[in-house]
Amino acid sequence: MFSVTVRDHIMIAHSFRGEVFGPAQRLHGATFLVDATFRREQLDDDDIVVDIGLATQELGALTGELNYRNLDNEPEFAGVNTSTEFLAKVIADRLADRVQQGALGEGARGIASISVTLHESHIAWASYERAL
Amino acid sequence: MFSVTVRDHIMIAHSFRGEVFGPAQRLHGATFLVDATFRREQLDDDDIVVDIGLATQELGALTGELNYRNLDNEPEFAGVNTSTEFLAKVIADRLADRVQQGALGEGARGIASISVTLHESHIAWASYERAL
Amino acid sequence: MFSVTVRDHIMIAHSFRGEVFGPAQRLHGATFLVDATFRREQLDDDDIVVDIGLATQELGALTGELNYRNLDNEPEFAGVNTSTEFLAKVIADRLADRVQQGALGEGARGIASISVTLHESHIAWASYERAL
Amino acid sequence: MFSVTVRDHIMIAHSFRGEVFGPAQRLHGATFLVDATFRREQLDDDDIVVDIGLATQELGALTGELNYRNLDNEPEFAGVNTSTEFLAKVIADRLADRVQQGALGEGARGIASISVTLHESHIAWASYERAL
């Protein structure tokens, strides 16, 4: 199995609801390093998993939808906690849609799965992995 | 599949028995960065894999049992080499026990597997993964 | 010249005023890795620059004053942009006060200068250095 | 499942053929950090996955075959793009051969799979994983 990973980052504000979150129930923020991994069994005709330029560009477009925002005000996230693991799934699902729409090129249709890891600090990170 | 990882570290002394270890048969030591990963299929009612505060606290309690010690003198490790991979299993098994005892909260009972990675330097690390 | 550095982190929300900041004028947030460095010419009687335990504890107390907050609402920061470089100075100045008050121990009175580096992402960081 | 990883690096020149590569069609180069991971279900009689000294030595021998070279001139890579993911497979396959030849010791015959990750920068990396 082959994989390729590209890294970007976002800087957002948000707050959490639930006693489990302690002081993180207050409005605060985070820098998330965003690692998007694409996996497949065989390389394409160019001997690659995915066009790393297109992958970086598409990831950048998706992180641009979240970057420099207060996620508490985004209607799509109403009623959920935008935890690190939840946001990893949001980005993975959107990337999967882009692959299926052909935005990462015809060769990328061979991608079997995607995983997204968000690093919230040097001592904590979270991931979501899904099939395509 | 979702995952959350938290990092801690320990500083221990130990020695190894067996020619394969060369100069590491002498009493020496290591800083181990300890990454504990919790995996599950679905997020809990708070939209998280595990309470990251409790996970950090429990990992800290377990690393505290090993930290600042000469592992050659710990009765529980008599007769084995406390290699990086062996210690990864020790911590993973203890964490699994804590999850099953409810120490990471009721929501954490949905955790499917745990892996622990110990980094012994910038150029070598080892892991152990197990189901819960 | 000797130095010792300890690392902590904070997760805050804030916004900036001024066209130069572009989309960062919106309410967003950041994880800042906070590296505090203490410098001196000679080691103290214990052969150290500073008690690393006390240094970590005092840095943790200072980062605790900022952590999980919206800095736009903190009266002490009214009228300024809480840029990465500005916050580095805030923490360095507060640490300097603590050293001078004796909070890092009598031995720490020999500390000659302090610098604080805040990493806002894997591709950007800022520092402030001052004499004591 | 246990694993052990060791890191080395290579510095090579190469170029790519195919419009998808844009400016990387020109002769350029890369430092690849090379992480080789060995996995197995049970530790061997020395309580390890593999002799980390031998693993480092064998990985070094393999990276030495590629290091400080223009891969465009290597006959074995004629007609393919030496992409990061392709090179990960080259190194993984060669390591697998070495394990099967007994070069990593008798104990290493229990290794179940190998994966190799090549980091081409702080924002992009690729992997290949295979059974033994």
Added chain:
Amino acid sequence: MFSVTVRDHIMIAHSFRGEVFGPAQRLHGATFLVDATFRREQLDDDDIVVDIGLATQELGALTGELNYRNLDNEPEFAGVNTSTEFLAKVIADRLADRVQQGALGEGARGIASISVTLHESHIAWASYERAL
């Protein structure tokens, strides 16, 4: 003293002349992580050292002049070894020119010095620092 650093990277081919370089006399390549640091005594009217967006953009323009190239073919580097430390100076000098031309904004005219660090691997890096 305040500083701000931004990171970019380049991937180049080159070779060295001189026995001291051993196998690096062959055509090979490198990924250089490029860290550009701007220092000044006082923050500007926006409470910053430099507009981090402009700094990133200008650094990107300068690295774009070197990226994906065989430096052996660049007339400007004829007769010198494009060592890591030499390239750090090239980029620092060009950045200094850009600051003096006003490309980093009027506020950036207060910048007192620039340093550039190039990481050629996880175990070797080089820097050049100069006044403005």
Added chain:
Amino acid sequence: MFSVTVRDHIMIAHSFRGEVFGPAQRLHGATFLVDATFRREQLDDDDIVVDIGLATQELGALTGELNYRNLDNEPEFAGVNTSTEFLAKVIADRLADRVQQGALGEGARGIASISVTLHESHIAWASYERAL
């Protein structure tokens, strides 16, 4: 001012004397990442600060004198605490001797200063800098 840095590491056991060290008074250990930096005003005739191969080799020889040892048993360290900052000075002084003996080549005689940084974990490190 130019600089070049090379990284190695050591794994040692030791203990500390003095109440300030708390649990670190027990025999424990550490992995120290060892970064050695060489600084000079002008590059030598090969356009470098120092032969990076020789620098790596000499640093390796010096770390080999400490590696896989219990520092409590080394006569040269009797009566002192082998703190991270103390060990940084030990290695810097020994490197300086080697430069002055010509072990890093004739070109290296232009080196103006040396600094050594020891990372004891991901959250603590120490340095010593001296003129040559």
